[in-house]
Every structure is written in structure tokens, then in C-alpha cells.
Amino acid sequence: MEHRFESVSSVQKRLLDVDYLADEATASASFLADRLGKPILVEGPAGTGKTQLAKSVAEMLGARLLRLQCYEGLDEAKALYEWNYKKQLLRIQVENAQAAADAGSSTWQQMQDDIFTEDFLLSRPLLEAITAQDPVVLLIDEVDRVEIETEALLLEILSDYQVSIPELGTIKAKQIPLVFLTSNNTRELSEALKRRCLFLHMDYPDALREQQIIQTKLPEISQQLAEQVAAVVASIRALDLKKDPSISETLDWAQTLLLLGKQSIDTEVLDQTLTVLCKYRSDIEKVQKELVIT
């Protein structure tokens, strides 16, 4: 099979072209996912760019992104496939009507062969990902939200890239898609799932990288302001908060400062715009206490 990426550094470069700054860990994991044909499990706090990674990789490959958002109560019918029973019912009714008209010859067996075919199958993201003809990237978002039993659903597709449908048999992947799973670590994932995946832990970026992210996403920002934004956010993250500001909140804040026409940050500006960064009252108070009143 043809490989998608040449080398780790080329992954980095191409991700940069679509405005995603990947560090070595991210680039290596993506590269290996392609070469070893394994899914990547991306774990880390909310707002560190886990979902964005999948989106950016899809964009960079020009592939279609198939997204399965996980939630409690997700089942086979929503994740894998479902029989289109309404269409099946209609089919049976038509058959019945015909049978009555021709004083019929159609047996149950024939009918069964008829209604359990791919025409009556509704493919859901997982099945679609492996049957797709065009290049796809599969994103299984927040996999930690499903129950541990439901995780088992994913195992067959993640290790063998196939789906077994009792009525039809096993459907094998025509191509091995790139698969990203994200997790916010609200619970421990099963060993079986972890063993099938490469693991990538994403944390908040350091100040320098965050500054680069800000500059990539907001090209009109001045170097000095970007530097300051990154430094202030890093210093806020160092406090013990309920929820650290995420990258997207940092970007929002930088945007806010731009809109307000600020060239540099002082305590007054920070105080006024703090609500963009912190969403909990106790966090805001803490930052005010630590940084604003010194």
C-alpha cells in the first residue's frame, strides 16, 4: 500500500501549511499511524487541539473527515450500521401485494435474501470509513464518554479494519483509514482498546509554541503582543485553577485584545478581559488576586 507520509519532518511541514503547529511527538505519532496502520489515541485536557489535529490531518491529506461523536448510550446502530427497516417493511409490503396478484411463488427464503442486502443497510461512520472509496480520516471523538461495554464495538474495526454483520458476513476495509480517537480522560479506557492504539498525550504548549500558534492563527498580531499573551497565559496556567485556559481561549483573548486595539498588556487590561480566559468565578478571583493586585 502506498504511504501517505514520507518522513516525520514532512508531516510537520505539511501540518504547518494548514496552520497546525505540531511538535515532534504529534508528528511522530501521525507518521507511525500511517506506517504501522494503527489508530492513534490522543489524550489530554480539553482545549489542547486534539480534535483539531484530526481535522488538520484530514485537510492536509485532502481527505474526507468522518466524525463519530461518542456519548453515553451510543450503540451499534449509531456507530456501525443499521438495517433500514422502514425500507425493508415497504419492500415486504410490495412483495406481498405482488404475491397476492400473481398468486405468488416467492418464498420466505427469497424474501430474506432480498431484504438483507447492502441496499437496505444504512452505514454509520465506522462502516462508512472502511467502505469508502475516497481517502477518509476517521475521528472518534471523546471515546471516554461511552460505557466500557460499548468500547468493545470499536475493537474489531480498530485492530482488523473490518466489520462483521451477521446477515451479510464480514466487510473488510478497502483501504486502511487514518483513525484518531480522542479522550478527555474522564475514565480509564480498557486495556484492550489501548493496546490497539498508538498513544499520544497532548498537554498545553509551552510559551514559545503558544506564541507561534497565536501568530499563525492571527497573522495581524504584533510579535510583542503575542509574546506577552503567551507569557501571561503560561503564568495563569501555573496557578492552581479549576480549569486552565485552553488554546482556543488564548486565541479568543488575543483576538479580543486586537479588537480593543491594545498594543500591550497591563494589569488593567488583564482585569477587564479576564472573563475571556477564565470561566469560573473562583478562578477569576484567584487570578485577580495573584496577578492583578501585586
Place this chain on the structure above:
Amino acid sequence: MIETVDAFFDELRAVGLPISVTEKTDALQALTVIDLSNRCVVRESLAATVIKKADHKEAFHTAFDIFFSSTKRNDFDAGEGLSTEVFEGEDSEEEPVRTEQTSGQETQHSLDDDELRSAVQHALTTGEESSLRYSARHAVRNYGDIVAGRPVGVNYYLFKTLRKLHLDELVAQVAEDSAAVDATDFEKRLHEEHVKKVAQEFKKAVEDEIRRRLVADRGSAAVAKTLRQTLTEDVDFIHASKEEMAAITDAIKPLARKIAVRLARKRRNKRRGTLDFRSTMRHSLSYGGVPAEVKYRQQRPAKPEIFVIADISGSVASFARFTLYLVHALASQFSNVRSFVFIDGLDEVTNYLAENEDFDQALALVNQQADVVWTDGHSNYGHALEVFDQKYSGEVTKKSTVLFLGDARNNYHETNVEALAQIGKKARKLFWLNPEPKPYWDTGDSIMEPYSQCCDQVFEVRNLQQLEKFVDNLA
């Protein structure tokens, strides 16, 4: 190569990382497809295939540095310079050259104290990786006094080097010198934080250098053994160092959230209640009167009441700290958590914990205001139980779960087992968590045996793993 990798995996397993055959195969396979001359890529590729939990990252990195810091480090250095190319467009051409220069210098002459100081200062001001490494190398050479064959760890040499270098002074000086003249307090603060961060990197560079030298002296396996760190989940509560305590505290936060999520889920998926006839009939209308969809009543969620009674005397203070922290985190999840602390007196502290979002502040209040000392401030389980029995046992009902935390070291006071038996009888469940290793129970003044008779179950909870397991059972 394969021998090094094998030894590396053995070391990771020895540290306690769960590495199965799959991981190892993946890792070896990964090594066949990547560019082996780039150290950073090798490290991250191995990490991606081997680690399955973020907490294990640090142990992995330590081991990696030991086994893959070849004495011909310069090849790797050059590789690292190249790999950062994407981010640091300007530096990339310059950096590999620089490292060559520095390695050339190393063989030629060593720096004297003043030169070294200015080199470190320069490194701290610029924060450049190459100059950090360069000055670290010389710092170790000048101050480390590494004696060949001496079986001491990295930390010994690290402290020695940093102390002789007076790093703290240097950091303060650099922070002051390099700050802009007209900087506001706020800017100064940010700048100071930045310099401190660079200083941290410098420390790491020194550590790397020492480790490199030790490995060259004694071989990877021997150094790995002296450096082996306990994983956070296995650290003993009572003997935890300051850093380990911080790591455990960090790990408890998500633990509480995990427990809450699991609990909510369990509640929702529990066996459904009795048949809801009305609803079933109503839904049957859409199936032409056939009750195809049977509806049940939701079961009313049980509201467990939890009583936590914790010994906060000196001997188990750090353990109590973690448990109270967990209780604090859980308070929003369980509808009714009440906490009590005792030494030889006993007092309720539910309000301190509930009203303060900041745990440290809450704990300080508990320490200041709770009335826990009766006579001499040595744990007296008998008296604590007596107070609880008199004041609060009326509130323990069949819905309550009581957790008793302590090492049962009673300083040879009265045991007052009857009071505990009373509580045990009234409560739904009575659990005792003991932070001491099981073999030590009932030795000296520990009186676990009589107390455990009254409890539904007794647990040894020495580390995070055991605590997690216990709470899992509880939920």
C-alpha cells in the same frame, strides 16, 4: 541496537510500566520505518508505541535518557538541531555548527569560574538550547567532581553542582539585569517567571549531563537502577516527598471526577423500577394498541450519606490530607458527605471543607479552628470514639456509610471498641482504611485487631492505586 532496546524494555518493566508483547513489537516495527539519526523522533516514536498512560511519560523519559544517551552524543545533538528546523527557521542553520564548536572546545580547555558564571548568565538570558547545554556541560565538569565507580545517584551530583554554582543568586541577578528599565511590576513578574523557567531547563541540562557521565562510567543498567523512581500511583502516602505529594494531589483531582462519572452512570443504568402502566399504554397507541414498548418507572436514586472520620495526628497527617482532599472533591458528587477529624478530641469539619473552594485554605482552617486536641495532642482513638458516640452517633442511620481513616496507633490508651461497634451496627457499612502496611498492624501500640472486628471491611490504603480501588468498590 536490539540489545539496547531489549535492556531498555526490561528497565521499563522493572519500573512498573505494563508493557506487553504487542507494545514491544510495535516499537521495534516503528524503529524500522523512522529516521534513526534523529534522537527526538526516536524518543517520541518509542513513546507513542510504548506508553499508554500520561503518568508514565516521565519514567519513560528518564529511562530513555539513560539507555539512549550514547557517549557519542554529538550525532544526536546535530539531529536535534535539525528537527527543530520547522519552528526555528533562523536558528536551524546555525545550531548544528554551534554544537560542533562547543564539543570542540570541550576537548581543548575548560572554563574558569568567572567564565563559567558568565556563560551560565548568557544561557539564562537567551534561553538558547545550545548555550544551556554548553554551560551545563562545563558546570558539571568544574563543580560536579564525579568520582568514577562511586555508587551515588544523579541527585547527589546535581545538588553539589548547583550549590557551588549559586544558581539561585544567578537567576535573581539575571532576572533583574535583563528586565526592561521602564517595566511595570506586572511585566517584571512575567519576566521573572520566564527566567525561572529557563533556569529549570538549565537544571535539566545539568541533570542530563551528569547522567550522561554516569552512564559512561558505570553503564546504563547500573545507573537505571539508582535512578528508578516509583510511579505516582505506587508512592506510599506516608513517605511521599514534597514533589510526590504534589503529583499525588494532581492525580486525585481527576480521580474524583472519574468516580463521579462512574457513579452517575451506574445510577442511570441500574435495574429499572416497576412497570409504568400508564406510560406503557400511552406508547402502545403508536403501535395500534399493542404494548410493544414496555415502560418502567425510574428508580429513585439512593442518597448515600457518608461519614468520614479521619485521624490527623502527625503520624498519618499526609495520608489524612489526601483523604480529606478526596472527600473535598467528592463533596459535590455525593449529596451528603460529613467529615470529622480527631487527634485525641474530635470535631466536625464539614463546613470548612464545603465552604472553601480552595482546599489548602480549607485545610488551614481545619488545622487552626477544629477542636481536636483534648489533653496532650497524641492520638487517642478511645476518646475520639467516645466523643463521636455521644455527639453524632444519633445521626448515623441505615443509609450512612462510615469511613474511618487511621493507623489505629492508640498510644496505649483505652480502645473503646464498644463505641465503634455501636457505630458499625447503626451504619449501613463501616469501613476502616489503614495507611500502614498490613504486616505492621497489631505491632507496638497498633490495635487494629479489635477494631477490625467491628468493621464490615478493613483496607490497607497506602497508595493511590489502593485508594482508587477502594473508592471504586464504594461507588
